[in-house]
Amino acid sequence: KNRNSVAYAGQKPWLLNATVEENITFGSPFNKQRYKAVTDACSLQPDIDLLPFGDQTEIGERGINLSGGQRQRICVARALYQNTNVVFLDDPFSALDIHLSDHLMQEGIMKFLRDDKRTVVLVTHKLQYLPHADWIIAMKEGFILRDGTLKDIQNNDTELYEHWKTLMNRQDQELEKDTDADQATMERKTLRRAMYSREAKAALEDEGEEEEEEEDEEEEMAMAMRQRTKMPWRTCWRYLTSGGFFFLFLMIFSKLLKHSVIVAIDYWLVKWTSENRNISRDSNELNSTDQNRTYYVVGFSILSASGILLCLITSLTVEWMGLTAARNLHSNLLNKIILAPIRFFDTTPLGLILNRFSADTNIIDQHIPPTMESLSRSTLLCLSAIGVISYVNYYFLIALIPLGVAFHLIQKYFRVTSKELQELDDNTQLPLLCHFSETAEGLTTIRAFRHESRFKQRMLELTDTNNLAYLFLSAANRWLEVRTVRRDSQIVALTATKESKVSLL
Template structure:
């Protein structure tokens, strides 16, 4: 399975795809920057003969080829030899042979050496191919072939299950967030805002508890005062205490009003603090993420799917903007 933009392709596979795109692109000029570096000798020769010479040169298209394969120099119409970023020699192969015979002899020895290596590899590969064919014909029968087919099917099923496990593991990692991520999110807004947020939350809940406690005290004292006033056979002292308790009941509405006002003010301050902290935190996280993405090396973009990067700036940023997790 080929991932997004070929992130799971090897270097040679990527180079083959790039060369194929350049060859089949209908342009008048084609620039090939060392296309044989990640290919073996046979693939390089096949690419030169069937791709560059047959599909490009015969089609009257200009090809600029950068390579260190000197055996392909006779096919070049114009040669530019460079060394340390400067042009060493320029012209056709015959011009270089006439003007700089030493360089031409050096190239010739290298070309002969590369041709010998190519012949050795072709001979060795042909021998190995023949040996493999003979061994297969001698050793493997029809039952063995069926068995190998069954083994290959089992291996394919195992690979598919491994791929599913990899996908599920990715989703599991996506679903689980470490506690350090929440801590970094809270501290990205700044220490003063975080302390103000914690303090406002504590004061708000303390005010709510104080209001409930004051209401319970108020109702209990009112019940005791009402019961004492309704007793017919109470003494003078008890009646006086009941009247004093009834006078004390006038203090409860004032304190209750002050507690309610303070609770409303603390709720308003807490809401403003939450919104302010969430806005500043989302802005800082977005700016830091954008800075990291801009300064990231190209290797990161080659190995990371583009959808994952876009989700960080779209879905996750929307969650931080719409849903306050503080």
């Protein structure tokens, strides 16, 4: 053993989001004989038999699938399993009943640790275990009240010893009173655990049920794929209405008006240039050139000023609407979390809650408003351009059909892939947040075992995995950009070729 090695089990159980075996071994090499001795000493074998996959069952973050006593015993088993020189046990009997406490004391501390020749520092309120201590330190309100062996305290502080003796007799009477009932309860629990264990194993070995489960999984996967290919219109409407109906109406109206002004500016410039071309051909109308120029300059200035003002109004409306929606959605989420029952926090991983308040809230705050503004601007520009071009040359509608089919196929292919990559990014981010939260929560235990480097390395691995998923998502976005720009270039090339042929004719 390392002279400076320490094992620690805190009063508040701390477990990893891993299997039972990984929580007990905690990075140490697996020794079957030692593992079996530890689980027997901590009375964990009946509980392990109850789990569907034994000690390979994932117990969830903070041991949400286990009771308080089971979590406590797994933490104690982790301290016992480590091959350390000193073991610190901070009130390990707090979540255990009388019989489990006595079994842990006799088999775990008095037998296993003593045979292993390890120093044990035990913090407890169970005074019936004082005769087993080599040295006693009595504390009160953070100060040492008395220290020494039990015989020393009996000789030097009779009042304290008599007080302890009274409490020990009371605890012994409670132990004798509950012995028969507790033993019967333990036997029923053990029998029920064995029955549940056999039923779980039989269910796992039943091939018919496995086939049904596979069919259900395939149906769920198919439904999930259908949901990914569909647009979540209800969610979009919920976001838009969260910003307020007034801002929604103002945004739609200002955008329509802004793009109408943009089209009007283009029309005004075309009319202005056509008028100048006609004037240059007719020498008799040169006297009216100054009047026409003033007319068109004033009109163009008014339209440009109106466009600038509407652009400002539109941008402010979108940002204010996004801010209002983000504030309302965050307030609703916070109220739901605060008013949630305690069972919700016991069964929900903390990383999932942090992901909602960090990554998802960041998307609502910073990504959705500019994306919505860009989408609406591009859509209106595209529709206005199609309308103007079709008005000038209706043959463009014939070429619009294959172009529309091509863009539809590109976006359909991209949307499925993009949603998969976005889900992959979210799924790799959740373990990162979970690992960070459980590391921060169990920092005392990690430092006591001196496993800081192992958890740091795991954090870096999860960060690299999440960055890799984000890299693939960015690459998919660049893929879409390249394809759309290529189609745009083809449209421009075809238009320029047609116009050059017309001009030559």
